Amino acid sequence: MKEEISLAKQTKRILQENDIKLNKNLGQNYLIDDFKRKKIINYANLTKEDTVLEIGPGIGTLTIELAKRAKKVIAIEQDETIFNILKKRLEKEKINNVELINGDAVKVDFPEFNKIVSNLPYQISSPISFKFLNHDFDLAILMYQKEFADRMNGKVGTKQYSRLSAMLYFKADVKFLTKVSPESFIPSPKVDSAVIQLKPKNIDSIRINDKEYEIDKETYKTYSKVVKALFQHRNKKARNALIDSRHIIGFKDKKELKSILNDLEDENPRIKEILLERTINLAPEEIMELTILLKDQL
Structure with a gap:
């Protein structure tokens, strides 16, 4: 019987085997909490009709599980070394419904998709979110720094109310789903994270x-x-x-x-x-x- 390896051990092993040291400054915080991973994927309600866009897939923590449930996954990874690790991993797992793109997600053109599921690199949270809203899609399940997530849905008159809140108001419904602690990642960020549901709306x-x-x-x-x-x-x-x-x-x-x-x-x-x-x-x-x-x- 094949031994089940925890997500944390699996992630550490892949990083060690490839001599990868993650850079927090580049938003390279990898999810190692399998319970949270399952919750994130379940929130997306995926079917074999769905094409999922993933930004910053890293070594495939979400990608592989998304590919098992969706028709197709489009994964955009900027780091060439990480991109190649993920490419080899997908080949080894014989997963052939993932389109991998090596590039800057803020700059590249997105192929067609109808859902987004991503543990976003936090430094591009704002530009990538507004880029998403220039596309037609059904649903996005996104991980952000909690402070940023709070500002996305800030209420008028509160300290969370911001330019971001006002800009998103006419573009999307924002729903807080769950908090994610620093211990759920390696390396551990200094802040809490949050999973958010984003649904486009059209106030014309x-x-x-x-x-x-x-x-x-x-x-x-x-x-x-x-x-x-x-x-x-x-x-x-x-x-x-x-x-x-x-x-x-x-x-x-x-x-x-x-x-x-x-x-x-x-x-x-x-x-x-x-x-x-x-x-x-x-x-x-x-x-x-x-x-x-x-x-x-x-």
């Missing part, structure tokens, strides 16, 4: 004063600039935050922007109300409302 319009406004790509692009400008100064009033970060929304001249804001306030009491509120207390809908009312001037 917003109602302002009984009028429906479309939220198209251009509007969202402007919204992202307004959000960035506001959250540079999250505790300031929105008016002052926009003026202080005017370069982000395309203004060099402070007087010009002040004049535009004054005119808009005179025309629309609602704008004045929003601009006098502190950034941290502005709901995403209010920021979008401000964006739409300002859009023609930006």
Whole structure:
């Protein structure tokens, strides 16, 4: 009977055999908790109809188990040495439904997929998450640093409420699934991690004063600039935050922007109300409302 080797022992053995020393600074923290691995994979509800995208597969901790359940796995690994170890491992295990890509996941074009399951390299958490949301998919099960995960779903007025929370609001539903302790990885990170479910959503319009406004790509692009400008100064009033970060929304001249804001306030009491509120207390809908009312001037 074949002896069952724990995930921790298996991972350490593969690393030792290949003389690999993991680099925490590159986000190389490998999951060694088999219970958590099973939970992550179960959250994805995989079937033989699913094509799964995995970012940062490492030596295949998730990849091999995903491949057993899905139609296909697309695994993108930047580290060439690790990529080659995984390639050999898949060949040894006779797994032929994994498409391996050696490259930077933030830069490479993704093939088609409908689900994402990844223990993400934490230093690319933000850019890779927004890249995901430019694609159509059903569900993502993603591991993040817990602090980052908290900010993804930050509530208005709390310290977790951030640019990230406001940006994701119109793009995805974010659900906290489980916490993962540092002891579940080698090397152990200094922080807790969290598994998050991400489901794309499509809010394509917003109602302002009984009028429906479309939220198209251009509007969202402007919204992202307004959000960035506001959250540079999250505790300031929105008016002052926009003026202080005017370069982000395309203004060099402070007087010009002040004049535009004054005119808009005179025309629309609602704008004045929003601009006098502190950034941290502005709901995403209010920021979008401000964006739409300002859009023609930006």
